[in-house]
Amino acid sequence: MSLLEVQDLTTAFMTGRGEVNAVEDVSFSLNEGEILGIVGESGSGKSVTALSIMGLLPSPPARIAAGQVRFAGQTLTGLSERQMQPIRGPGIGMIFQEPMTSLNPVFSIGDQIMETIRAHERLPQAQLRARAVAMLDKVGIPAAARRLDDYPHQMSGGQRQRVMIAMALACRPRLLIADEPTTALDVTIQAQILDLLMDLRDEFGMAIIIITHNMGVIAETADRVLVMYAGRVIEEAPAARIFDHPRHPYTRGLLECVPSLTEDRARLVAIPGTLPEPARRPAGCRFAPRCAHAEPSCTQAVPALESLEPSHTAACFRARELSR
Amino acid sequence: MIRLATRSLLSAIPVLLIVSLISFGLMRLIPGDPAAAIAGISATPAQIAQLRQDLGLDEPLLFQLLQYYKGLFQGDFGRSLLLGKGVLAATAERLPVTIGLSLYAMIFTLIIGIGCGIIAALRQNSWVDQAAMMFAMIGISVPNFFLGLLMIILFAVKLGWLPSGGYIPFTENPWGWLQSTAMPAFSLALLQAGLLARITRSSMLEVLRQDYIRTARAKGLPGRVVIFKHALSNALIPIVTVVGIIVSLLLSGAVVTESLFSLPGMGLLLTQAVLNRDYPMVQGGLLLVTGFLVAVNIAVDMLYAVLDPRVRYD
Numbered sequence: 001m002s003l004l005e006v007q008d009l010t011t012a013f014m015t016g017r018g019e020v021n022a023v024e025d026v027s028f029s030l031n032e033g034e035i036l037g038i039v040g041e042s043g044s045g046k047s048v049t050a051l052s053i054m055g056l057l058p059s060p061p062a063r064i065a066a067g068q069v070r071f072a073g074q075t076l077t078g079l080s081e082r083q084m085q086p087i088r089g090p091g092i093g094m095i096f097q098e099p100m101t102s103l104n105p106v107f108s109i110g111d112q113i114m115e116t117i118r119a120h121e122r123l124p125q126a127q128l129r130a131r132a133v134a135m136l137d138k139v140g141i142p143a144a145a146r147r148l149d150d151y152p153h154q155m156s157g158g159q160r161q162r163v164m165i166a167m168a169l170a171c172r173p174r175l176l177i178a179d180e181p182t183t184a185l186d187v188t189i190q191a192q193i194l195d196l197l198m199d200l201r202d203e204f205g206m207a208i209i210i211i212t213h214n215m216g217v218i219a220e221t222a223d224r225v226l227v228m229y230a231g232r233v234i235e236e237a238p239a240a241r242i243f244d245h246p247r248h249p250y251t252r253g254l255l256e257c258v259p260s261l262t263e264d265r266a267r268l269v270a271i272p273g274t275l276p277e278p279a280r281r282p283a284g285c286r287f288a289p290r291c292a293h294a295e296p297s298c299t300q301a302v303p304a305l306e307s308l309e310p311s312h313t314a315a316c317f318r319a320r321e322l323s324r
Numbered sequence: 325m326i327r328l329a330t331r332s333l334l335s336a337i338p339v340l341l342i343v344s345l346i347s348f349g350l351m352r353l354i355p356g357d358p359a360a361a362i363a364g365i366s367a368t369p370a371q372i373a374q375l376r377q378d379l380g381l382d383e384p385l386l387f388q389l390l391q392y393y394k395g396l397f398q399g400d401f402g403r404s405l406l407l408g409k410g411v412l413a414a415t416a417e418r419l420p421v422t423i424g425l426s427l428y429a430m431i432f433t434l435i436i437g438i439g440c441g442i443i444a445a446l447r448q449n450s451w452v453d454q455a456a457m458m459f460a461m462i463g464i465s466v467p468n469f470f471l472g473l474l475m476i477i478l479f480a481v482k483l484g485w486l487p488s489g490g491y492i493p494f495t496e497n498p499w500g501w502l503q504s505t506a507m508p509a510f511s512l513a514l515l516q517a518g519l520l521a522r523i524t525r526s527s528m529l530e531v532l533r534q535d536y537i538r539t540a541r542a543k544g545l546p547g548r549v550v551i552f553k554h555a556l557s558n559a560l561i562p563i564v565t566v567v568g569i570i571v572s573l574l575l576s577g578a579v580v581t582e583s584l585f586s587l588p589g590m591g592l593l594l595t596q597a598v599l600n601r602d603y604p605m606v607q608g609g610l611l612l613v614t615g616f617l618v619a620v621n622i623a624v625d626m627l628y629a630v631l632d633p634r635v636r637y638d
């Protein structure tokens with residue numbers, strides 16, 4: 001049985017123009033120790049997917065409108081805030097895109113790491129401290145014991161992200177969700193943080209969901225890839241296949257402009273047009289207005305994910321004929 | 325931290341200087357003669373002139389001012405013309421009443437204001453939020469002397485739960501003090517509590533949106549730790565600034581409240597001093613009250629640094 005199973009997840013937001021689905025019919029699963037990459041342009045629903053799994057979306061306006069999330073055999077959707085608490089931390093840890101604002105400015109980093117452990121385990125103060133120092137050491141903060149009493153504003157962005165990782169891993173989670181962990185960092189620091197995550201995966205053996213808009217990051221890390229567009233999964237395959245035989249025109253577009261890790265600014269500009277907002281999505285295939293291969297029939301219905309090969313699915317009416 | 329303290333102390337000097345100048349000047353600008361006031365209606369002009377000379381009021385203004393400052397530097401605040409005792413002694417007698425009342429009101433303000441603000445923010449847009457904000461609005465818009473009157477009528481006259489006036493010093497009977505000062509303190513507090521509730525609510529809402537709150541929840545911390553540790557400690561930072569202002573507002577509001585409830589505090593003392601043109605008492609009393617306020621505000625600045633490490637390490 002897989003560690004995480006997401007089935008037909010649909011997350012809706014109440015907005016001024018009524019309820020819109022930020023994420024629609026998303027399904028995937030993840031095995032123990034596996035690294036799944038979720039890639040897509042900004043606004044495609046990656047963060048909402050991750051936050052839905054963690055139960056961290058503000059409600060209202062957010063609501064899990066359909067589907068379910070199962071983690072280690074337990075159904076998470078529908079759990080109360082209190083019931084989610086023991087899962088967050090020892091079950092699933094999460095790090096975020098914004099290292100500068102994700103740490104509380106008025107508490108020392110040692111305090112913030114130790115309170116995480118204390119929330120889930122009974123340990124004497126000395127052991128809490130030792131564990132916090134060990135975690136900081138593992139994430140590569142030099143002179144860890146002396147940095148314990150430092151405040152976030154005394155650290156650089158890269159160091160803060162290391163602290164976030166130390167905090168998320170302090171309770172040895174079985175799954176780590178990293179939502180654009182390197183996007184806000186300098187390119188040289190980005191590579192260091194990714195290396196660190198890979199090392200820690202080897203050491204702790206946790207599964208990772210790494211979320212990014214950067215195919216370069218996927219190439220460095222993921223075993224398997226989920227491509228999202230306008231709230232839906234449009235392709236899923238092992239990482240090697242995605243790079244060798246992408247089947248969806250959008251995925252190919254993404255690959256044509258792979259920003260290497262060293263020049264992040266190139267981003268995803270090669271696909272003309274922009275991602276539609278949830279309330280303004282076109283009928284039928286949501287990618288149609290930007291797709292070079294679009295035909296009139298593409299706007300008649302939403303293409304479903306179709307299995308093209310074992311463990312390779314794509315949601316495009318013309319996937320088979322185009323990839324010949 | 326030490327630099328911050330020195331800086332605040334230094335900036336207090338011009339404040340005190342200006343306040344002393346203004347109180348000196350204003351008293352002499354308003355018409356009326358302290359000698360006439362002291363001597364009474366039946367005094368002859370000659371008696372009054374003699375009194376003026378005895379009190380040094382016939383000297384040139386500049387000379388009087390210099391004499392005043394000379395006294396201050398020697399720690400001498402002068403003698404009250406009316407009471408026949410030292411300004412310092414009179415203040416020492418009355419200021420504790422006012423400070424006690426303000427402190428009492430401050431405690432009401434903090435409990436009601438911060439409590440309502442937090443509850444309203446946590447239940448944003450619910451009926452609890454709306455009810456709390458309506459009470460805040462009432463507190464802000466109803467003048468506190470009017471509220472005081474209503475309370476006297478209801479609790480003292482109609483229900484007879486609390487004494488309507490009469491002051492029992494804390495040192496004599498703490499419980500009696502708590503009772504006799506409850507109504508004045510509450511009526512004084514309500515305006516400030518309303519303001520504080522609104523500020524706390526918006527500060528809290530702002531903080532609850534921050535990324536570090538999401539982090540705290542993502543770590544699996546219990547709800548009370550997220551709210552009272554992570555959110556409140558940040559929401560309090562802007563509130564502390566307001567608390568410094570609230571102390572000043574409470575002290576000045578205490579003047580009105582004291583006369584309404586006939587509490588023998590600084591308000592009553594200074595009102596009588598002004599009416600009787602008791603120059604030294606007004607000058608010295610104002611200066612001492614200002615000094616107290618300045619000290620409170622310095623303490624608040626320090627508190628700010630304690631709460632916010634970014635200020636502490638600058």
Ligand SMILES: Nc1ncnc2c1ncn2[C@@H]1O[C@H](COP(=O)(O)OP(=O)(O)O)[C@@H](O)[C@H]1O
Nearest residue numbers: 013022041042043044045046047048049277278
């Ligand atoms: N709090 C919110 N209220 C309304 N809409 C939201 C909210 N958060 C996200 N959305 C919508 O959900 C969609 C997906 O956002 P998100 O998951 O953050 O994208 P990304 O793939 O960049 O992480 C966006 O179109 C956004 O407009």
Ligand code: SF4
Nearest residue numbers: 285288291298316317
């Ligand atoms: S379904 Fe049509 S429009 Fe959509 S991606 Fe495929 S070819 Fe393009």
Ligand SMILES: [Mg+2]
Nearest residue numbers: 043046047180
């Ligand atoms: Mg995102």
